[in-house]
Amino acid sequence: MRAIWKGAIAFGLVNVPVKVYAATGDHDVSLHQVHNKDGGRIRYQRVCEIDGEVVPYSDIDKAYDDGERTVVLTKDDLAALPSEGSREIEVVEFVPSDQVDAIMLDKSYYLEPDSMSPKAYVLLRKTLEQTDRTAIVRFSLRQKTRLAALRVRGDALMLQTLLWADEVREASFPSLDQPVKISKKELELSASLVDSFSGDFEPDQFADEYQQELRTLIEAKLEKGDALDTSETFGEREEETGGEVIDLMDALRASVERSRAARGGNDEAASKDAPKRKKKPAKAS
Structure with a gap:
C-alpha cells in the first residue's frame, strides 16, 4: 500500500x-465507452466555451457563481486556506x-x-x-x-x-404514519423465519456475482468474438413477472417450511460427509 x-x-x-x-x-472490471458502429474510443475533453480550445488540467481553476457574479479561486487561493x-x-x-x-x-x-x-x-x-x-x-x-x-x-x-x-437525510414517509396491526402469530412466524436464516457474518463467504459474470462474459467474447451465444454461456434467462399478491401468513409459513427443508437437506449432506471432516468444538453457551 x-x-x-x-x-x-x-x-x-x-x-x-x-x-x-x-x-x-474497488474490484470492478474497468470498462470504457466506444462508438457502437465502429468501436472507436469515446473520450471526453475539457473545452473552453469562449475560445473553443481544449484546456489542459494544469490551466484549470475553480469558480463560484452566486447567480449574478462569478469569483475565480486559483490553486494558490485554495492552498492559502x-x-x-x-x-x-x-x-x-x-x-x-x-x-x-x-x-x-x-x-x-x-x-x-x-x-x-x-x-x-x-x-x-x-x-x-x-x-x-x-x-x-x-x-x-x-x-x-x-x-x-x-x-x-x-x-x-x-x-x-x-x-x-446536514448530509444525512431523515426518513419521512407518510405510509409509515398509518397504524398497522401485527398479530402475535405473524410475529412468531417472522421470528422463526429469522431464526432459520441466522448465522455468523463471514464476509469472505459472499462474492460479487455481477463482476464474476462480467469477467466470464469478457473471456467468452475474447474467445468467440461476436459469434458468442450468451444463452450457451449463462443459460436461458427466465422472464420476470410481477410479484403475485399472497397472504402474509401464507408467505411466512411457506418461507419457514422452505428454509427448514433447505437446512434439513444441508444437515443430511453434512452428516454423510462427517467422517471426512474434522468436527469443530462446540461453543460454550
Missing part, C-alpha cells in the same frame, strides 16, 4: 505521527462506540505509526480498546475539512470519515 497523506493525531499534549492509507479498493495546510488530526472528543450511527460512516483509512517508537500509537490503541470509546476527530484532506471516527481494527488504528449532520 502507498501512503496518501501524513500527519499526526493530537489530543491534549500527546502527538502521534501517522501515515494514512486507503483501507478499501489555514485548514488546507494543516497536518493535524485533532481529537475533538471520545464517545461511546455505540453512539456512532453507521449511516454516517463514509470512507475508511488505516493509520500506521510514523515515528521511531510506536509507543504513543499503541497507547492510544489500547486506551480506546479498554474504554470502548471512539475518538471523534477533525482534519483536512484534499481541500475538504473532514469529521471522522478514530477506532481500533485488529492491531491498527482506523480512521473512518463521517458525513456531516
Whole structure:
C-alpha cells in the first residue's frame, strides 16, 4: 500500500505521527465507452466555451457563481486556506462506540505509526480498546475539512470519515404514519423465519456475482468474438413477472417450511460427509 497523506493525531499534549492509507479498493472490471458502429474510443475533453480550445488540467481553476457574479479561486487561493495546510488530526472528543450511527460512516483509512517508537500509537490503541470509546476527530484532506471516527481494527488504528449532520437525510414517509396491526402469530412466524436464516457474518463467504459474470462474459467474447451465444454461456434467462399478491401468513409459513427443508437437506449432506471432516468444538453457551 502507498501512503496518501501524513500527519499526526493530537489530543491534549500527546502527538502521534501517522501515515494514512486507503483501507478499501474497488474490484470492478474497468470498462470504457466506444462508438457502437465502429468501436472507436469515446473520450471526453475539457473545452473552453469562449475560445473553443481544449484546456489542459494544469490551466484549470475553480469558480463560484452566486447567480449574478462569478469569483475565480486559483490553486494558490485554495492552498492559502489555514485548514488546507494543516497536518493535524485533532481529537475533538471520545464517545461511546455505540453512539456512532453507521449511516454516517463514509470512507475508511488505516493509520500506521510514523515515528521511531510506536509507543504513543499503541497507547492510544489500547486506551480506546479498554474504554470502548471512539475518538471523534477533525482534519483536512484534499481541500475538504473532514469529521471522522478514530477506532481500533485488529492491531491498527482506523480512521473512518463521517458525513456531516446536514448530509444525512431523515426518513419521512407518510405510509409509515398509518397504524398497522401485527398479530402475535405473524410475529412468531417472522421470528422463526429469522431464526432459520441466522448465522455468523463471514464476509469472505459472499462474492460479487455481477463482476464474476462480467469477467466470464469478457473471456467468452475474447474467445468467440461476436459469434458468442450468451444463452450457451449463462443459460436461458427466465422472464420476470410481477410479484403475485399472497397472504402474509401464507408467505411466512411457506418461507419457514422452505428454509427448514433447505437446512434439513444441508444437515443430511453434512452428516454423510462427517467422517471426512474434522468436527469443530462446540461453543460454550
